[in-house]
Amino acid sequence: MDVQVRVRRSLLDAVAEVLVADPGASLAEVAEAVGISRTTLHNHYATRVDLLRAVGNRVIDLWEQAIDKVEDGPDGGLRAITELLLPLCPQLAFLWRNPSFDKLPDMAERWVVAEERGLDVLKRAQKHGVFVAGVPEWWLLGTFYSVLYVAAEMVTSGRLAPRDAPDLVLSTYLNGIGADPQPGGTHHE
Secondary structure: OOHHHHHHHHHHHHHHHHHHHOOOOOHHHHHHHHOOOHHHHHHHOOOHHHHHHHHHHHHHHHHHHHHHOOOOOOOOOHHHHHHHHHHHHHHHHHHHHOHHHHHOHHHHHHHHHHHHHHHHHHHHHHHOOOOOOOOOHHHHHHHHHHHHHHHHHHHHHOOOOOOOHHHHHHHHHHHOOOOOOOOOOOOOO
16 A cells, blocks of 8 residues: 555544544644644645545545445344444544535445445344344434444443443344333333
8 A cells, every 4th residue: 555545544544533522623723633734734635625525535435444344144244343333433423423524425425325335234134133124224224323323422431341332232222221021011112
């Protein structure tokens, strides 16, 4: 891999960390936080929009690379996708919470493709019997990413150990958090 490409990727990863922590950070604040001059940052990205687009594309690259690593198994790859995406959730959250990305057609297309590829893993898990049949695809996808996001937030806040996160995500996603109804008891629907 070209040294320039590695430098640019590592710069984008560092910038993404800064912007995840402070989405409104100025270019000067971003440059200072990653330990480069504002001029150096401008040499790579002329405007904040250029920088945001580059970070967004880098996040989608990481998302796609994670999904590429998921192999089919008894659970359709559900545990693998969970373990691979959890560490990326802060960057994914930056992508999901930044409405300006919706206005960039190339970014929106890549985002949809990545989501569809993630959904393919969930549908494969459904075919393996991990989920009941008939659950709408949009619900499979939305609840999965929501539980991942919350787990990542709890890891970041120190409330959840990173090693415990995949099990908690899968337990919550597959079983919910409601109590099992007692035999002969009242079940709320």
